[in-house]
Amino acid sequence: MAEIKTEDGKKEKHYLYLDGETISGKVSIKLKKAGTRLEHHGIKVEFVGQIELYYDRGNHHEFTSLVRELARPGELTSNVSYDFEFNQVEKPYESYTGTNVRLRYFLRLTVVKRLSDLVKEQDIVVHTLSHYPDMNSSIKMEVGIEDSLHIEFEYNKSKYHLQDVIVGKIYFILVRIKIRHMELQIIKRETTGIGPNTFNENETIAKFEIMDGAPVRGESIPIRLFLNGYELTPTMRDINKKFSVRYYLNLVLVDEEDRRYFKQQEITVFRKADKVRKSVRNASAKFGSQDVAAHVQSPSSDHTDASSPRYEHNYIAD
Amino acid sequence: MANRDATARIQPRKQDLEDAYAPPANFLEIDVLNPETHGIGNKRFTDYELRMRTNLPIFRVKESCVRRRYSDFEWLRGELERDSKIVVPPLPGKALSRQLPFRGDDGIFEEDFIEDRRQGLEQFINKIAGHPLAQNEKCLHIFLLEPVIDKNYVPGKVRLT
Numbered sequence: 199m200a201e202i203k204t205e206d207g208k209k210e211k212h213y214l215y216l217d218g219e220t221i222s223g224k225v226s227i228k229l230k231k232a233g234t235r236l237e238h239h240g241i242k243v244e245f246v247g248q249i250e251l252y253y254d255r256g257n258h259h260e261f262t263s264l265v266r267e268l269a270r271p272g273e274l275t276s277n278v279s280y281d282f283e284f285n286q287v288e289k290p291y292e293s294y295t296g297t298n299v300r301l302r303y304f305l306r307l308t309v310v311k312r313l314s315d316l317v318k319e320q321d322i323v324v325h326t327l328s329h330y331p332d333m334n335s336s337i338k339m340e341v342g343i344e345d346s347l348h349i350e351f352e353y354n355k356s357k358y359h360l361q362d363v364i365v366g367k368i369y370f371i372l373v374r375i376k377i378r379h380m381e382l383q384i385i386k387r388e389t390t391g392i393g394p395n396t397f398n399e400n401e402t403i404a405k406f407e408i409m410d411g412a413p414v415r416g417e418s419i420p421i422r423l424f425l426n427g428y429e430l431t432p433t434m435r436d437i438n439k440k441f442s443v444r445y446y447l448n449l450v451l452v453d454e455e456d457r458r459y460f461k462q463q464e465i466t467v468f469r470k471a472d473k474v475r476k477s478v479r480n481a482s483a484k485f486g487s488q489d490v491a492a493h494v495q496s497p498s499s500d501h502t503d504a505s506s507p508r509y510e511h512n513y514i515a516d
Numbered sequence: 517m518a519n520r521d522a523t524a525r526i527q528p529r530k531q532d533l534e535d536a537y538a539p540p541a542n543f544l545e546i547d548v549l550n551p552e553t554h555g556i557g558n559k560r561f562t563d564y565e566l567r568m569r570t571n572l573p574i575f576r577v578k579e580s581c582v583r584r585r586y587s588d589f590e591w592l593r594g595e596l597e598r599d600s601k602i603v604v605p606p607l608p609g610k611a612l613s614r615q616l617p618f619r620g621d622d623g624i625f626e627e628d629f630i631e632d633r634r635q636g637l638e639q640f641i642n643k644i645a646g647h648p649l650a651q652n653e654k655c656l657h658i659f660l661l662e663p664v665i666d667k668n669y670v671p672g673k674v675r676l677t
Contacts, residue, residue, distance in 0.1 A: 345574055345676045346648035352526055367526045374542045374572055375648060412542070416535035418528030455643050 201323045212323045215289060215303075221245060221322070222283035225268060225307055229277060239310040241269040245284045247291070247303045247324075249440045251390055253397070261438050262288065262303070271310075291437050292326040292469070297399040298390045299441045326432065327471035331357045340371070341461050348372035351449055351461065353421070359470040360430055366421035368449070370413045376454040380409040382423060383448040384430070385462070390441045403445075404428045425467075433467045544570040546645055546660070548638040551630045552583075561585055562630055564637060568660050574651045574676055580661045586610075588665055589637055592644075595655035599671050602649050608636025 201214035215221060225243060229236060247262035264287065268280040294301045303324050309316040334355045342348035348371035353364055368380065384404040390397045404427075409419045434443040445467050450460040550565040563585040570578060589607055596604045611633075614623040624630075644650050645660065652673045658665055 343648050346651070354522075354526060363523050365523055365526060367528055369529060373540065374574075376542050376544075376646065412540065414535060414538070414540050416529070416531035418531070420525055420528070422525075453646070455646055457647065 201325075210321075212321045214323050214325060215287075216325060216327065217289045218286055219289075220283060220285050221287055221305070222281070223305075224279050224281050226279040227274065227277065227309070229274065236274040236309075237272075237311070238269075238274065239271040239312065240267065241280070241307075241309050242267050243280075243282050244306045244308070245287060245303070246306055247289065248301070249438055250300045250302070251440070252298050252300070253390075259438065259440060261290070289324040290326075291324070292432060292434065293323045294431060294434065294437075294443065296388045296441075296443065297401070298388060298397050301437065301441075325469055328359075328432070328468040329471055330359075331466075331468070337463055337465075339461075339463070342372065343459065346372075346374045347451070347459060349451075351463075353447065353463070353465070355465075357466040357468060358425060359468050360432070361426040361470070363425065364421060364423040364447070364465075368408070368419045368421065370415055370417045370419075373413055373415055375457075375459075377409075377412050378452050378454050379407055379411070380413075380419065380449070380451045381405055381407045382421060383450060384423075384425075384428060385446045385448050386430075387444050387446065388441065389444070392439070402448075403430065430467055432469045433465075539571065541571060544568075544572055544642075544646055546638070546641050548634050548641065551634055553625050560625060562625065564634060566641070566660065568645075572651070574674065575657070575661070577661060582660070582663055584659070584665075586633070586637075588659065589640065591665065591667065592655055592659045595671065596644065596650060596653060599655070600649055600653050602647055605640055605643050607640055608633050 201211060225241075227241075243266050245262070245264045246260055249259045249261065251257070251259075264284055266282045266284065268282065269278075289303060291301055293303060302321055304319045304321045307316075307318045307320075334357045336352060336354050337356050338350070338352040340348065340350040350369040350371060351366065352369075353366040355362075355364075358364060364382075382404075383402050383406070386401045386403050388399040388401075390399075404423070406423055408421055413419065430445065431443060433445055434441070436442050444464060446462045446464050448460055448462045450458055452458050545568070547567045548564050549567060551562050552564075553560055553562045555561060563583045566580075566582050566584050568575070568580045586607075593604050593607055596602065611624055611629065614626075614629065616623075641660075645656065650656050652675075654669065654672045654674055657674055658669060
């Protein structure tokens, strides 16, 4: 199952897995020069989930790590392939590539040799699905600056899925300033680190003008903002105590003298579970090195239900 | 298909026709006009007429007309920088070079210069008077409404009563 993910600003496609799904496939090792021998001290494949903080590159935090031994120490004289399976693997977090942090899952093939190992990595993408929340109250609030501006804003929900639409309205209770226009922004705040070493990265994902001109008391301005046009991820709160990604709606009013009045409100963004999942056959990925070309093929993914059974979370600590 | 109600427009409150067609509650216009030079010789100075018209309730009168000179604007700017939390916009230049002797022209009493200064002062005072935080400062009200500025006033805030 192929899916798009951004990295260094570019988009890549990797196989998509959900929590609880089995990851299986085949490793093929081809010797570049036929007739040569490759001595090794073992071949293994690992499934790793890790969090990388960009400002602390030396310390990758592995929250999941499983290994399968493919071959005992020996010698390769011809091309070989090995089947592998990681059965019903827990993938508790969604893959995320951000400004200061990255969470990724990947398969790592290692051919252990005397002097230096041959290592190849193959990324996969994990999505976490949520069911539609039972409680999804609207956000309704009255805010203002004494004697100058009072508004009441309302958004129809507090939790939105990635293809949802924000429906709302702004009602003007008191307008004693000269407003020129009003816009709604979606702001993404990525928080990494703890305590005094907290980094907050704010990114304005969207700016959408909802009103042009000067309103008077009693006017209502409607809001209709479609989320599927923007690059959003689900809200992530305190992932493995390492980072958070939160989204805010920022309502901004600008007056004739370019003074800005604003009100930020957090919303929860989630990924809705699809009704139907299609399975994929016969996709493959290649990667090579000096003397071997290793090849991971076709995750023969079982067609699992979107609602995976609940697992105890036994993480392999680093 | 998503439930129609889930994405239906939120019902707005009906607006009073009075509110819809009444003059807006944000009317504030300040004009800087009629520069006049008073005095003789090197005791001359120029002042400007400041006419304010508004319907904002924070000002206790709806119309006022006072005369102010450049140093009064400087005084206002200084008071606001000290007492209010706003970033006060700059005044048009002080033009010290024009006050030096041996100029071929009238220095600070040149017509063009006075006109440029008048425009700059008009922009300045409109920007300030429209700021919700500046409207709470006593110094702004004294500047706009009182015929004579009492430099020994007690700084403070004006509250809407």
